[in-house]
Amino acid sequence: MVADALDALQNDFEGCETIAFADLSTQMILITNTGTSHRRETLDSLCAEAALTLGTSKKIAVGTAPSSTAIVAEPEQLRVFLRADKEPSDVLCCVFRPGLDIATFLPAARACLEQISSGG
Amino acid sequence: MSELTALTDRLAALAAEDEVFVAGARVITHDSGEVAMAALLREIDSTVLERTLVFTIGDVDVAAIVAGRRLRGLFDVSGNVPGADKVVGQVLSQEDAPTLKATGALLMFLCSAANRVSVRSKPMDSFGTSADAGITAAGLAEFWDIDPDAQPAPPVIRFMTANAASLMAYMYMADNNVAKETAGNTAPLEAVWKDQAAAYRKRQKELSGKKAGGPHLTCLEGPFGPGTALAIAMAGDEVCLCTFAPDQMGALAASWQAITG
Numbered sequence: 493m494v495a496d497a498l499d500a501l502q503n504d505f506e507g508c509e510t511i512a513f514a515d516l517s518t519q520m521i522l523i524t525n526t527g528t529s530h531r532r533e534t535l536d537s538l539c540a541e542a543a544l545t546l547g548t549s550k551k552i553a554v555g556t557a558p559s560s561t562a563i564v565a566e567p568e569q570l571r572v573f574l575r576a577d578k579e580p581s582d583v584l585c586c587v588f589r590p591g592l593d594i595a596t597f598l599p600a601a602r603a604c605l606e607q608i609s610s611g612g
Numbered sequence: 613m614s615e616l617t618a619l620t621d622r623l624a625a626l627a628a629e630d631e632v633f634v635a636g637a638r639v640i641t642h643d644s645g646e647v648a649m650a651a652l653l654r655e656i657d658s659t660v661l662e663r664t665l666v667f668t669i670g671d672v673d674v675a676a677i678v679a680g681r682r683l684r685g686l687f688d689v690s691g692n693v694p695g696a697d698k699v700v701g702q703v704l705s706q707e708d709a710p711t712l713k714a715t716g717a718l719l720m721f722l723c724s725a726a727n728r729v730s731v732r733s734k735p736m737d738s739f740g741t742s743a744d745a746g747i748t749a750a751g752l753a754e755f756w757d758i759d760p761d762a763q764p765a766p767p768v769i770r771f772m773t774a775n776a777a778s779l780m781a782y783m784y785m786a787d788n789n790v791a792k793e794t795a796g797n798t799a800p801l802e803a804v805w806k807d808q809a810a811a812y813r814k815r816q817k818e819l820s821g822k823k824a825g826g827p828h829l830t831c832l833e834g835p836f837g838p839g840t841a842l843a844i845a846m847a848g849d850e851v852c853l854c855t856f857a858p859d860q861m862g863a864l865a866a867s868w869q870a871i872t873g
Contacts, residue, residue: 537819537821540819541816541819544812544815544816544819545830545832546832547835552835553808553811553812553815554804554808554809554812554830554832554835554842554844555800555804555808555832555834555835555836555840555842556800556835556836556837557834557835557836557837558834559832559833559834559835560833560834561832561833561834561858561861562830562831562832562833563829563830563831563861563862563865564828564829564830564831565828565829565830565831565865565868565869565872566820566826566827566828566829566872567826567827567869567872567873568873570865570869590869590873591869593862594861594862594863594865594866595862595863598861598862
């Protein structure tokens with residue numbers, strides 16, 4: 493069910509390599525889209541980066557409040573992290589090749605995250 | 613694409629050590645305006661044999677006939693670019709100033725709107741006669757008033773310039789983290805810079821692994837509470853901290869990738 497939602501989101505956006513649902517309280521990736529090619533170590537780093545950028549209940553690396561969305565842009569890769577509204581430990585971690593239409597992706601990703609987080 | 617052209621592209625890609633290729637075309641600049649024009653002129657200046665250089669300027673292909681480090685003229689311009697019909701197929705010469713000027717204006721028009729220029733070298737298309745020598749790159753630079761040595765501004769500066777309208781406040785640091793320029797309400801940025809930025813950069817480098825040290829942009833929504841947004845742009849020893857409206861986050865990230873990609 494969750495994997496289906498992640499796969500559906502991934503299929504809607506060209507250049508999407510990985511979409512993972514993670515728990516920031518344990519800093520663990522819980523599930524990814526079925527087609528991801530990233531290894532466990534890479535996924536662990538991805539989750540650690542989500543904790544760093546969004547902040548956790550224990551530590552806020554940048555700013556004074558936990559962030560709801562983070563985007564990390566590098567020349568060859570774009571990573572997007574979103575935090576669920578009602579369950580602050582639930583996050584979506586997304587990895588893209590350059591060229592993503594971010595404005596279109598963000599609302600779709602947030603809807604997917606809220607659906608998963610609420611158990612819907 | 614012919615097999616010979618494909619092979620030529622492939623060999624060029626293999627021979628290059630630090631060059632970037634997109635769809636078989638070599639990227640010569642990620643800049644616009646005069647810097648992009650200077651990049652075009654450098655390619656012309658480097659081309660001794662008779663070739664058709666297909667420049668992809670933004671999303672427009674311009675096929676230029678080049679030989680002996682001279683531009684003979686434009687063979688084709690894709691799409692419906694205003695003014696193209698006046699210069700395509702015309703041999704360039706010092707005696708025909710209007711065509712020369714129109715060709716420069718066309719290229720500058722395309723370069724002004726582009727954020728990337730790439731080139732593909734093909735066997736020369738039939739164009740003019742052997743007596744049509746064309747104009748040297750140096751001559752074109754002089755006639756078009758282009759500085760052939762124009763260099764792009766550092767990426768962080770280009771990012772700030774490109775997104776100036778979206779930035780509410782910023783701090784720009786370079787040369788051993790010395791604040792070079794600030795604007796707007798920088799109090800929250802100064803706090804981040806003073807207390808958090810170094811640790812954040814260190815951790816980010818640890819997570820980046822082999823890619824550490826390359827151009828990097830982080831955009832956050834809500835780091836100072838609802839309705840706030842912060843970006844940290846880093847490249848080399850340059851850093852920019854800035855605040856902006858959250859709905860601009862996607863545009864800022866796209867801009868960064870266009871500049872550094």
